[in-house]
Amino acid sequence: MNEVISLLKAHRSIRKFTDQPIDEALLADMIRAGQAAATSSFLQGVTVIRVTDQEKRAEMAQLAGGQPYVETAAEFLVFCGDLRRASTCCDWHGATATEGFTEQFIIATVDAALMAQNVVIAAESAGLGICYIGGIRNNPQEVSELLELPRLVTPVFGLCLGWPDQDPDLRPRLPLAVMLKENRYDDSADRDLIEAYDEEVRAYYQNRAKGHDGAVKVMSWSEQMSGMLSREARPHMRSFLEKRGFATK
Amino acid sequence: MNEVISLLKAHRSIRKFTDQPIDEALLADMIRAGQAAATSSFLQGVTVIRVTDQEKRAEMAQLAGGQPYVETAAEFLVFCGDLRRASTCCDWHGATATEGFTEQFIIATVDAALMAQNVVIAAESAGLGICYIGGIRNNPQEVSELLELPRLVTPVFGLCLGWPDQDPDLRPRLPLAVMLKENRYDDSADRDLIEAYDEEVRAYYQNRAKGHDGAVKVMSWSEQMSGMLSREARPHMRSFLEKRGFATK
Numbered sequence: 001m002n003e004v005i006s007l008l009k010a011h012r013s014i015r016k017f018t019d020q021p022i023d024e025a026l027l028a029d030m031i032r033a034g035q036a037a038a039t040s041s042f043l044q045g046v047t048v049i050r051v052t053d054q055e056k057r058a059e060m061a062q063l064a065g066g067q068p069y070v071e072t073a074a075e076f077l078v079f080c081g082d083l084r085r086a087s088t089c090c091d092w093h094g095a096t097a098t099e100g101f102t103e104q105f106i107i108a109t110v111d112a113a114l115m116a117q118n119v120v121i122a123a124e125s126a127g128l129g130i131c132y133i134g135g136i137r138n139n140p141q142e143v144s145e146l147l148e149l150p151r152l153v154t155p156v157f158g159l160c161l162g163w164p165d166q167d168p169d170l171r172p173r174l175p176l177a178v179m180l181k182e183n184r185y186d187d188s189a190d191r192d193l194i195e196a197y198d199e200e201v202r203a204y205y206q207n208r209a210k211g212h213d214g215a216v217k218v219m220s221w222s223e224q225m226s227g228m229l230s231r232e233a234r235p236h237m238r239s240f241l242e243k244r245g246f247a248t249k
Numbered sequence: 250m251n252e253v254i255s256l257l258k259a260h261r262s263i264r265k266f267t268d269q270p271i272d273e274a275l276l277a278d279m280i281r282a283g284q285a286a287a288t289s290s291f292l293q294g295v296t297v298i299r300v301t302d303q304e305k306r307a308e309m310a311q312l313a314g315g316q317p318y319v320e321t322a323a324e325f326l327v328f329c330g331d332l333r334r335a336s337t338c339c340d341w342h343g344a345t346a347t348e349g350f351t352e353q354f355i356i357a358t359v360d361a362a363l364m365a366q367n368v369v370i371a372a373e374s375a376g377l378g379i380c381y382i383g384g385i386r387n388n389p390q391e392v393s394e395l396l397e398l399p400r401l402v403t404p405v406f407g408l409c410l411g412w413p414d415q416d417p418d419l420r421p422r423l424p425l426a427v428m429l430k431e432n433r434y435d436d437s438a439d440r441d442l443i444e445a446y447d448e449e450v451r452a453y454y455q456n457r458a459k460g461h462d463g464a465v466k467v468m469s470w471s472e473q474m475s476g477m478l479s480r481e482a483r484p485h486m487r488s489f490l491e492k493r494g495f496a497t498k
Binding site for chain 2 (some may be wrong): 005010029033037042051080083087101102104107113114116120134137156171176178182183184190194224227228229232233234
């Protein structure tokens with residue numbers, strides 16, 4: 001196993017950071033590493049908003065569901081899917097932009113995720129810690145207004161970056177055989193594997209709970225998933241996206 | 250700049266591979282590195298189908314729009330967004346799964362992209378070359394049938410992996426200032442930057458064309474985007490996804 005693979009496997013989210021800032025040159029280098037990721041049809045359909053204004057940071061932390069590290073991390077970046085830039089190119093060349101294809105939304109979302117993951121790997125290779133913030137999709141309209149995002153630009157997720165001030169355990173992943181199949185989807189042998197994994201996840205939470213006084217979560221993975229998938233999931237997303245010119249058809 | 254950041258910046262798609270296979274242990278290691286990527290709410294909403302059956306490979310190459318390297322690369326992986334696994338957890342625990350939230354589709358799509366990009370970085374760190382294949386979304390229904398994907402599992406993209414048998418130039422990326430903004434979306438200064446970039450992209454294609462006899466593409470970036478965004482984009486995607494239980498609301 002080479003050092004890069006070791007680095008990838010060592011990922012865990014960091015939610016507590018020191019006060020130390022991130023050097024501007026390093027930040028630019030990380031974003032450039034992000035830009036080097038693959039992009040569908042050369043679209044580069046992403047805009048990253050770096051939020052340095054402390055009032056905006058505080059508001060973002062609230063809009064993301066009250067996550068304080070959004071406010072306190074050295075850097076907070078918002079990755080946006082961006083079709084506006086390409087649409088503007090149509091104007092320049094006398095073409096009429098199509099709008100609203102679900103496929104275009106997929107392309108911009110995937111572009112944003114590939115770019116962000118490169119930024120994450122670059123950051124972790126420099127010793128930084130990161131935490132993705134899907135919570136900005138709790139209030140995508142308010143986030144868009146705060147960052148003055150125009151039509152055809154949509155916030156996909158945020159990313160906290162900073163120097164770690166905690167050293168959490170790795171959270172165990174599903175067995176390889178559950179996530180990797182050969183030639184066809186066959187989950188007939190998965191239940192036994194997931195039940196064993198459930199115990200591993202319980203042990204992880206039990207260990208993490210040591211030293212805590214209050215109530216702690218000791219749930220298996222399948223219990224968590226059952227809870228998650230039986231709840232409504234941000235029911236505003238579809239109408240928000242459609243209003244912004246995405247995925248209307 | 251550290252070596253990992255250098256590696257990230259050195260990415261270019263590889264479409265010509267040697268016959269050499271990828272060691273099984275390395276492949277498993279790369280997938281495990283993929284699993285270590287961040288996942289929204291711990292969902293791990295991805296299934297990877299490794300296509301080793303040569304007949305299926307040949308068919309996939311056609312379904313992806315006639316891309317021969319899909320058939321000939323040492324490995325071809327299909328990354329699927331998977332909500333079925335979590336839905337099954339609801340059954341086990343007596344809960345009723347919700348279905349069709351656009352948000353859930355976003356989560357699974359982003360999970361798939363983050364995991365895939367980790368696999369890509371792991372592969373490139375070992376000297377392998379890769380090429381993402383969005384073309385499988387040309388025929389998502391046929392791809393799903395070929396791989397026996399059930400409801401709530403959707404093919405997001407494919408990934409060719411192999412030992413490179415070509416050494417293409419890096420394709421230039423947009424200027425940093427176009428893709429990175431501070432505190433608000435402001436593209437008022439972008440046109441000049443993009444026009445300079447257009448010339449850079451033309452020069453890249455002109456250089457790539459050297460030695461070719463036939464017609465070659467020498468287009469600026471903004472011309473390509475204008476062409477791309479003024480065409481229909483896989484208009485079947487929305488109805489396909491809805492039929493499979495995704496993004497109906």
